[in-house]
Amino acid sequence: MNLINAELFKLRTTAIWWIMGIVLLPLYAASVLANWAQFANTSPDDAAGTDQAEQVRAALEPINVATSLYTSGQFFGILIVLLLSAIIVTSEFFHLTATTTFLVTPKRESVILAKFGAAAIVGVFVWLLTTVLNMIVVPPIMSQLDLSTQLGEGAVWRAIGLNLLAFVLWAVLGVGLGVLIRNQLAATLILGIVYVIGTSVVGLIFYLLTQYVAHWFENLQVLVPTTASALMISGTELPGNPPRWVGAAVLIGYAIVAGVVGTLITKRRDIS
Amino acid sequence: MGAPASDDIVVDHLTKQYKKLRAVDDLSFSVRSGRVTGFLGPNGAGKTTTLRMLLGLVTPTAGNATFGGQKYTDLHDPIRQVGAVLEASSAHRGRSGRNHLRMICRAAGLPDSRADETLELVGLTPAAKRKFKGYSLGMKQRLGIAAAMLGNPKVLILDEPANGLDPEGIRWMRDLLKALAAEGRTVLVSSHLLGEMQLLADDVVIVAAGKLIRQGPVDEVLGSMGAAQVRVRTPQAAELTTALAAIDAKVSPQSDGSLLVSGAEAAAVGHAAFTASVELHELVSERGDLEQVFLQLTAGMAGIR
Structure with a gap:
């Protein structure tokens, strides 16, 4: 507990937390507006194929609109959590504080575990922030879309809960990746770019593979971490998508691998 | 086995092989309790690598180093037993000196008040709330010593503490280390500044090219060579x-x-x-x-x- 406390203390005694906060808020606002605009302007008739039309129709069911809106900010919130988690590790090397940290706690696995814990708490915090904001701004949007708030629906709360799981898992993933990419600048750039652009690029690759190579590639798309976390929070099963638990399993898998590999590397590495 | 009770630090056939370089080569020496030992050698002699192996930061290729018979990584609550100052620039630039110390206190389960006490000890109280990037080299060294003293340890290890200090700073450092040793602490201090060691150390360990050249009380080492x-x-x-x-x-x-x-x-x-x-x-x-x-x-x- 002392160590997690120390990690959180490290985070809040530098400027990074409020810089990330300032970055997050406009991105969050943009996400809400984009979601709103999408649901306000889409109708099933726009869609091309019947398959797609069916997906769009399902997505426009009130319950699915609600789960999307009440988890607004997931994409960028998780981006911020991912970067902060990685920085929790990389800043130790960037500012040469790793020496001090490991002198105080020579059991390095304890340090990494504390970093996982601290990152998870950051994840919970950002989730709480976006969720509270969603609770405030989404009901008026729902009524503008001529829908009820849907807050009585179990599926909405389940989505919000699974959203929390996504934040925590990405936090763990971030710490693991921070260990792997020790250079702070490289870590933030690579993670940021891969997260934001990589999702679309990989999506495109999967689209091409599905179209021109074999249809079953589509089912592998859930292996992309961002797709997995988006899938996890969908309100009901969307046609043509794997079940939600697959998304959770994929993310947990990545988090465990990153965590174990990160801890092993940190234990072996010379600190100089 | 079992180190003699009068030895606080025992370095036993320590070796570190990097890809092509044998930085430390079968090095053995001991540091006696309650004395100031100067760890001397030219730049690149393997002093820093040795100290980092001693403190569990670098894994030896062979051999081991112990404090009272225990490896650093096996010590219970290490910063209450051993304090180390390894590099002057090892704090987050945007964090205040006091917060740097408090962060260590929290990880080690020490009260925050220790941060203020050690700041006072090294004379940094006026700069406690200033950010680390605004510190001069001398202030950074002082902060390093404050960090090492947080747990009030019996053993102090310092790597080139005089580096970059002005003459007044060096004198201050010497007086502080002498005072700390006079309280019964064991002090191991590496340096390539020899005149400084002659004023400060009781014993010397001289290394070059990763090997032990000579160890013993300063007078003895001086007497054996070049005297008369x-x-x-x-x-x-x-x-x-x-x-x-x-x-x-x-x-x-x-x-x-x-x-x-x-x-x-x-x-x-x-x-x-x-x-x-x-x-x-x-x-x-x-x-x-x-x-x-x-x-x-x-x-x-x-x-x-």
Whole structure:
């Protein structure tokens, strides 16, 4: 507990937390507006194929609109959590504080575990922030879309809960990746770019593979971490998508691998 | 096994092999309890690597290093037993000095008040809330010492603490380390500044090219080498050389016209001159200093490896 406390203390005694906060808020606002605009302007008739039309129709069911809106900010919130988690590790090397940290706690696995814990708490915090904001701004949007708030629906709360799981898992993933990419600048750039652009690029690759190579590639798309976390929070099963638990399993898998590999590397590495 | 009770630190056949470089080569020495030990060597001799292995930061290729028989990584609550100052620039630039210390307190379960106490000890209280990036090199060294003293440890390890300090800072550092040692602490301090060590250390461990060259009390190491030289000046160099040869002293003429005599005390040289009726203009006993000894001992081993 002392160590997690120390990690959180490290985070809040530098400027990074409020810089990330300032970055997050406009991105969050943009996400809400984009979601709103999408649901306000889409109708099933726009869609091309019947398959797609069916997906769009399902997505426009009130319950699915609600789960999307009440988890607004997931994409960028998780981006911020991912970067902060990685920085929790990389800043130790960037500012040469790793020496001090490991002198105080020579059991390095304890340090990494504390970093996982601290990152998870950051994840919970950002989730709480976006969720509270969603609770405030989404009901008026729902009524503008001529829908009820849907807050009585179990599926909405389940989505919000699974959203929390996504934040925590990405936090763990971030710490693991921070260990792997020790250079702070490289870590933030690579993670940021891969997260934001990589999702679309990989999506495109999967689209091409599905179209021109074999249809079953589509089912592998859930292996992309961002797709997995988006899938996890969908309100009901969307046609043509794997079940939600697959998304959770994929993310947990990545988090465990990153965590174990990160801890092993940190234990072996010379600190100089 | 079992280290003698009077040794706080035992380095036992420690070796670190990097890809092509053997940074530390089968190094063994011990540091006695309650004394200041100077860890000396030219740049690149493997001092820092040795200290980092001692502190569990770098894994040795072979051998081990222990505190009272225990590895650093096995010590219970290490910062209450061993304090270390390794590099002056090891704090987050955007964090205040006081928060840097508090962060350590929290991880180690020490009260926050220790941060203020050690800041006071090193005279940094006025700069406590200033960010680390605004600190001068001397202030950074002070902060490092404050961090090492948080757990009030019995053993202190410092890597080149005088680096980059001005003369006043060096003097302050020396006085502080002497005071801390006088309280019964064991101090191991690495340096390539020899004059400084002569003023500070009780014992020295001299390394070069990753190997142990010599260890022991400063006086003993000085006495074993380069000591007992006598400088004389005389208008009758030839006669004096003959007279000194009779008492088995070696004479080497110097470029400034003086003679450097080894193998005889100043009194014996004076007596030989008197009995041979040689006129003397100067007769000085020259004690070797640590720097001379050091340069002799590490001659040819200080190059870039």
